[in-house]
Amino acid sequence: MPVGTAGTVKAVPQDVLETLGAEIILGNTYHLYLRPGHELIRRMGGLHKFISWPRAMLTDSGGFQVFSLSALRKVTDEGVRFRSHLDGSSHFFTPEHSMDVQIALGADIAMAFDECTEYPADRNRAQESLRLTMAWARRSLDHFKAHREEVPWYGQPDRVPQVPILEPGNDAANFSSSGRTQSLFGIVQGGTYKDLRRESAERLVEMDFDGYAIGGLSVGEPREMTQEMIAEVLPLLPAGKPRYLMGVGYPDEIEQYARMGVDMMDCVLPTRAARHGLLFTSEGRLNIKARRYAEDETPPDPACCCMVCRRYSRAYLRHLMQCGEALSGTLNTIHNLAYYLGVMQRVRQSLHPEGDPVLANF
Amino acid sequence: MPVGTAGTVKAVPQDVLETLGAEIILGNTYHLYLRPGHELIRRMGGLHKFISWPRAMLTDSGGFQVFSLSALRKVTDEGVRFRSHLDGSSHFFTPEHSMDVQIALGADIAMAFDECTEYPADRNRAQESLRLTMAWARRSLDHFKAHREEVPWYGQPDRVPQVPILEPGNDAANFSSSGRTQSLFGIVQGGTYKDLRRESAERLVEMDFDGYAIGGLSVGEPREMTQEMIAEVLPLLPAGKPRYLMGVGYPDEIEQYARMGVDMMDCVLPTRAARHGLLFTSEGRLNIKARRYAEDETPPDPACCCMVCRRYSRAYLRHLMQCGEALSGTLNTIHNLAYYLGVMQRVRQSLHPEGDPVLANF
Numbered sequence: 068m069p070v071g072t073a074g075t076v077k078a079v080p081q082d083v084l085e086t087l088g089a090e091i092i093l094g095n096t097y098h099l100y101l102r103p104g105h106e107l108i109r110r111m112g113g114l115h116k117f118i119s120w121p122r123a124m125l126t127d128s129g130g131f132q133v134f135s136l137s138a139l140r141k142v143t144d145e146g147v148r149f150r151s152h153l154d155g156s157s158h159f160f161t162p163e164h165s166m167d168v169q170i171a172l173g174a175d176i177a178m179a180f181d182e183c184t185e186y187p188a189d190r191n192r193a194q195e196s197l198r199l200t201m202a203w204a205r206r207s208l209d210h211f212k213a214h215r216e217e218v219p220w221y222g223q224p225d226r227v228p229q230v231p232i233l234e235p236g237n238d239a240a241n242f243s244s245s246g247r248t249q250s251l252f253g254i255v256q257g258g259t260y261k262d263l264r265r266e267s268a269e270r271l272v273e274m275d276f277d278g279y280a281i282g283g284l285s286v287g288e289p290r291e292m293t294q295e296m297i298a299e300v301l302p303l304l305p306a307g308k309p310r311y312l313m314g315v316g317y318p319d320e321i322e323q324y325a326r327m328g329v330d331m332m333d334c335v336l337p338t339r340a341a342r343h344g345l346l347f348t349s350e351g352r353l354n355i356k357a358r359r360y361a362e363d364e365t366p367p368d369p370a371c372c373c374m375v376c377r378r379y380s381r382a383y384l385r386h387l388m389q390c391g392e393a394l395s396g397t398l399n400t401i402h403n404l405a406y407y408l409g410v411m412q413r414v415r416q417s418l419h420p421e422g423d424p425v426l427a428n429f
Numbered sequence: 430m431p432v433g434t435a436g437t438v439k440a441v442p443q444d445v446l447e448t449l450g451a452e453i454i455l456g457n458t459y460h461l462y463l464r465p466g467h468e469l470i471r472r473m474g475g476l477h478k479f480i481s482w483p484r485a486m487l488t489d490s491g492g493f494q495v496f497s498l499s500a501l502r503k504v505t506d507e508g509v510r511f512r513s514h515l516d517g518s519s520h521f522f523t524p525e526h527s528m529d530v531q532i533a534l535g536a537d538i539a540m541a542f543d544e545c546t547e548y549p550a551d552r553n554r555a556q557e558s559l560r561l562t563m564a565w566a567r568r569s570l571d572h573f574k575a576h577r578e579e580v581p582w583y584g585q586p587d588r589v590p591q592v593p594i595l596e597p598g599n600d601a602a603n604f605s606s607s608g609r610t611q612s613l614f615g616i617v618q619g620g621t622y623k624d625l626r627r628e629s630a631e632r633l634v635e636m637d638f639d640g641y642a643i644g645g646l647s648v649g650e651p652r653e654m655t656q657e658m659i660a661e662v663l664p665l666l667p668a669g670k671p672r673y674l675m676g677v678g679y680p681d682e683i684e685q686y687a688r689m690g691v692d693m694m695d696c697v698l699p700t701r702a703a704r705h706g707l708l709f710t711s712e713g714r715l716n717i718k719a720r721r722y723a724e725d726e727t728p729p730d731p732a733c734c735c736m737v738c739r740r741y742s743r744a745y746l747r748h749l750m751q752c753g754e755a756l757s758g759t760l761n762t763i764h765n766l767a768y769y770l771g772v773m774q775r776v777r778q779s780l781h782p783e784g785d786p787v788l789a790n791f
Contacts, residue, residue, distance in 0.1 A: 074748060078755035081740065103723065103748045110724060111744055119740045361465065362472060378443065378481045382473060386436060386465045393440035396755050 068125060068333040069404055073098045074118040077338055078396040079404070081120055086374070087401065088408050091123035091175075093333045096168055097132030100158075101151055105171035113173030113219035124174035125333070128165045128207075128254070131183045131282075131314075142182070144199065162206040166214065170249065173218045178280065179207035181254040186287040193258030200256045201270055208274055211251045218248050250277035252311060258283060259292050261299045268303040278309035281329075285315045294323075301328045318347050318410050325414045337407045341399035344388050347406045353381075355399065360385045373405030430487060430695040431766055435460045436480040439700055440758040441766070443482055448736070449763065450770050453485035453537075455695045458530055459494030462520075463513055467533035475535030475581035486536035487695070490527045490569075490616070493545045493644075493676075504544070506561065524568040528576065528613075535580045536611065540642065541569035543616040548649040555620030562618045563632055570636055573613045580610050612639035614673060620645060621654050623661045630665040640671035643691075647677045656685075663690045680709050680772050687776045699769045703761035706750050709768045715743075717761065722747045735767030 069076045069084065071092045076084055084092065094114055099105060111117040114124060130147075133140065137149035137158075146161030162180040169177035180203045184196040253271035257263030271279060281300050284293045297312065304310050311331040312324050321332050337347065344356040348368035353360075355367070366376035367384060375384075375398045387395035415423055431438045431446065433454045438446055446454065456476055461467060473479040476486060492509075495502065499511035499520075508523030524542040531539035542565045546558040615633035619625030633641060643662050646655045659674065666672050673693035674686050683694050699709065706718040710730035715722075717729070728738035729746060737746075737760045749757035777785055 073752045073754060074745070075752075075754050075756045078759070080756060080759060082736065098752075102752055103744075107724060107744075111726065111742075117742075117748075118745055119742075362469060364473065374444065380473075380479075380481075382465075382469075383436070383480055386479075390435045390460075390464055392435060392437050393755055393758055394437045394442060397440070397442060397759065 068093045068331060069407075070095075070333055070335045070338060071118075071120075071124075072335075073102065074114065076400070076404075077342065078393070078400050079338075081118070083374075083401060084120075084404070085122070087404050088412070089122070089404065091125060091331075092120065094118075094124055094126045094172065094174060095132055096126045096129035096165065096172065097136065099126075099172060100129060100168050101153055105168040109171035109173070109219050113171075115173065115220070123176070125176040125331075126169045126172050126174040126178065127313075128178040128180040129160055129168065130165070130181050133160055134183055134185075142199070144202065146180075162203040163210040166207055166210040166251075170211070170214055170218050173220055174249065176250045176252060176278065177211065179204045179251060179253045179276070181256055181282060183286065184256055184258045184283045186259065186283075188258045190258075190260060190263075193260050193263055197257050197263050197267055200254065201267065204253050204271060204276075205274060208251060208253070208276065211249075215248045215251070221248055252276055252278040252280050252309070254280045254282040254313070255300050255304075256283045257296075259288055259296060261295070264296055264300050265303060268300050272303065272305065276308075278311060279304045280311040280313050282313045284312070290320070294327075297324060297327060297329070318407065321407070322410055322414050325411065326418070337403035338400050341403040342396045344395075344399065346384075346399060347403050355381060355384045356388050357385075367402050368406065371402065371405060371409070373402055373409075375399075375402040375405070430455045430693060431769075432457075432695055432697045432700060433480075433482075433486075434697075435464065436476065438762070438766075439704065440755070440762050441700075443480070445736075445763060446482075446766070447484070449766050450774070451484070451766065453487060453693075454482065456480075456486055456488045456534065456536060457494055458488045458491035458527065458534065459498065461488075461534055462491060462530050463515055467530040471533035471535070471581050475533075477535065477582070485538070487538040487693075488531050488534050488536040488540065489675075490540040490542040491522055491530065492527070492543050495522055496545055496547075504561070506564065508542075524565040525572040528569055528572040532573070532576055532580050532611065535582055538612045538614060538640065539573065541566045541613060541615045541638070543618060543644055545648065546618055546620045546645045548621065548645075550620045552620075552622060552625075555622050555625055559619050559625050559629055562616065563629065566615050566633060566638075567636060570613060570615070570638065573611075577610045577613075583610055614638055614640040614642050614671070616642045616644040616675070617662050617666075618645045619658075621650055621658060623657070626658055626662050627665060630662050634665065634667060638670075640673060641666045642673040642675050644675045646674070652682070656689075659686060659689055659691070680769065683769070684772055684776050687773065688780070699765035700762050703765040704758045706757075706761065708746075708761060709765055717743060717746050718750050719747075729764050730768065733764065733767065733771070735764055735771075737761075737764040737767070 069089050069092050072095045074094060076092055108114055108117050133147050133149050136152045139150045141148045146159055148159045150157055165180035181200040182196050184193050253276035255267045255271060257267045284296055309330045312329045315332050315334055344354055346353040346355055346367050349370040360381040363381035365381060367381055368376050379398060384398060431451050431454050434457045436456060438454055470476055470479050495509050495511050498514045501512045503510045508521055510521045512519055527542035543562040544558050546555050615638035617629045617633060619629045643659060646658055671692045674691040677694050677696055706716055708715040708717055708729050711732040722743040725743040727743060729743055730738050741760060746760060
């Protein structure tokens with residue numbers, strides 16, 4: 068999932084995302100809550116309509132950004148008080164408030180409010196953090212179930228997600244009693260402790276979410292440890308529901324985790340790296356700022372057939388970057404997204420050579 | 430002509446410019462000379478190939494930017510010594526050097542090196558400035574004629590401008606003895622003095638350029654004075670060659686001047702204003718940053734059918750601007766260019782209801 072922080076995948080128009088084959092994008096609850104505000108987006112009919120994106124969307128819970136971006140955080144069992152990174156104003160997020168905000172935004176998938184355990188965290192810290200996340204998961208789910216019919220597009224026939232996000236047999240999950248609405252995913256935490264991860268997964272599955280995410284990984288731990296945690300958790304999550312690994316990763320990682328059984332991933336890497344001139348290619352990483360590309364007439368990735376590689380040379384992309392031109396971010400991002408989406412397409416193809424069983428149902 | 434200063438119409442990909450119907454764009458010699466350098470662009474096959482723009486291009490002479498952007502200018506009859514606004518390095522531009530740079534860039538149309546007379550300028554100053562510009566025009570033309578066959582794409586069959594820029598009967602002008610090459614336009618100066626303007630036009634026509642520009646207007650003088658100068662000069666320029674009014678203007682101006690007989694105009698206004706949130710619409714100017722658009726679901730211009738107005742609301746464009754998102758500049762610019770190109774299309778249609786006689790020849 069390309070990341071569209073403030074209601075835009077930075078520097079890329081929505082029609083280009085469609086052409087690239089992006090079937091779902093992510094919006095950040097923390098950013099959208101601060102600006103333009105979830106109530107404004109609700110009045111505008113929800114995030115899909117506000118940003119003109121008819122395909123699927125997912126919003127995070129706001130928790131990760133509260134912990135990574137805001138100042139003067141104070142965490143209690145009740146929730147988190149924090150100051151906005153934009154203007155220093157004071158805000159209070161609880162699981163219930165996160166659900167209200169995400170229902171107002173109206174993405175197809177909302178996420179339970181959690182605390183992303185930092186790395187390293189000792190066992191006591193990880194255990195206490197997990198206790199909070201599990202209590203918040205329960206409260207998130209209860210509040211979500213009571214209010215999911217308040218989504219701005221509730222009952223509107225045209226807001227049927229155009230992309231299947233559920234496995235066959237589970238397609239009733241995001242129907243409420245009287246119409247299609249949002250889905251809610253729980254988030255497995257537990258730091259780097261296998262038993263805490265198992266406990267977290269089992270308790271969430273008991274609560275019966277529409278899908279499950281693995282959070283708190285790729286936060287600085289060695290990659291072997293990331294893999295161990297994923298391998299520990301995946302078998303405990305029901306295969307009939309989506310399994311979402313949050314915040315990863317490099318192209319080789321997303322391929323590896325997809326082959327392990329992960330269904331969804333998101334990461335700012337392809338978009339953020341692009342804006343800093345780092346391109347992912349079939350020949351490896353390419354720093355387009357490097358002097359050696361100044362007169363290189365070959366496309367960024369000779370094996371890529373994206374709209375950037377079909378038209379522009381490395382020399383031109385380097386020139387745009389050197390001049391600080393806005394087009395640099397746009398073209399670099401388009402290529403990196405094409406590369407990432409291409410990786411996932413090839414993985415899907417190799418996992419299901421006769422066609423994707425989910426997509427085939429639609 | 431949309432302005433593409435450093436080899437990019439800021440924030441807009443080339444394929445979008447094509448879709449918008451931009452038939453010719455402008456590149457700035459001063460900027461491209463400094464970065465990435467005209468010799469690099471020559472080695473890359475010229476500007477069209479370097480930026481992947483197969484349609485027509487025009488480069489200015491560099492003079493206007495030398496006078497408006499650089500520091501510590503010293504003007505002599507020989508040329509202008511100046512310091513780069515980027516790194517303070519010292520450079521010397523002469524008419525001959527401007528031609529060499531523009532031939533290396535290889536736009537379809539190059540411009541004679543001139544001094545853009547400031548406003549206000551007393552008669553002595555305007556006369557002295559014109560003396561310099563006329564001497565430089567002669568030297569530009571002589572050097573250009575001697576070297577025009579050094580354009581990087583000389584004799585290549587695929588670098589035939591895709592857009593006719595010449596009137597019928599004049600289509601031999603940009604063929605040299607053995608193949609298609611660049612055209613060179615002279616620039617009428619003379620400040621706000623009618624007799625100097627007339628003298629300038631007559632002397633340039635005697636020199637026999639491929640086309641003629643009117644420079645040094647829209648630099649602060651009242652609009653009535655601009656019109657007077659244009660009205661004075663236009664009848665002196667041969668109707669069979671393109672007449673180009675430099676650096677204008679607002680939508681009502683470009684319509685007015687086109688009806689007076691101007692064939693070509695360029696201006697940074699639609700693109701620069703867009704990046705600052707000023708949109709041109711059929712209902713007048715619209716400052717998209719204004720609070721009153723925060724929840725406005727209507728498109729920027731309800732009468733416009735550009736790709737931005739078909740998809741996005743004022744509320745979304747305002748949000749992007751508030752957040753400083755790169756997509757803001759892209760979408761605002763696309764709309765403004767669509768509006769400007771639409772104005773010109775309507776003017777052409779009303780001047781030639783049975784179809785454009787130039788386009789009909791191709």
